[in-house]
Amino acid sequence: MTLTDPRSDPRTGEHVIERVVFSEADLANRIGEIGREIAAAAPADEEILLIGMLKGSFLFLADLARAIPRPVKLDFMVAASYHAGTVSSGEVTLKYRPDTSLEGRFVVIVEDIIDSGTTLKRLLPVFEAQKPAHLEVCALLHKRLVALDPPARWVGFDAPPGFLVGYGLDFAEQFRNLPYVGVLQSDAG
Ligand code: IMP
């Protein structure tokens, strides 16, 4: 263990990832499947527009975009609902909304994880108002604590209880660069 190991807590240098939940290979296989499904689901005359919810979806979005064997356009949405801890504040702050038109497009909102569902419940009506031909949600992980209406059309994996980090997911901005999804030790932070 060294201080440069991305699994370590930068304050103490201690390894704080309890276990790997989804490995790099698990992620790559599942994202390949989802990419092919999205390509097949979008009507041929509709452009696919992926909207990544930053920051957590940045790696998922990058891999998913490359797994879709069709042209895609990309934009981003920046919303914050977690501030520093592991519990949602319940508020959703919009910091950037896409300036690409959604109208007539096959729009896929790309989320890292659905936890309380607050972020999507707040944002889906904002997207719907822009009259996409289709509006779908693709989440890498779903904690299955809430049922969204409509449900997320694509979910990579059901998430186990606990606070997950890695592959875009952070704890206080740390661990986003882990290549896998792991569970944080419950006494960390
Ligand atoms: P919501 O509670 O469904 O609104 O989740 C909003 C955001 O909280 C997600 O997009 C993540 O960025 C973050 N989040 C929720 N659960 C976790 C977790 O277990 N680890 C890291 N981030 C999380």
Ligand code: MG
């Ligand atoms: Mg986050």
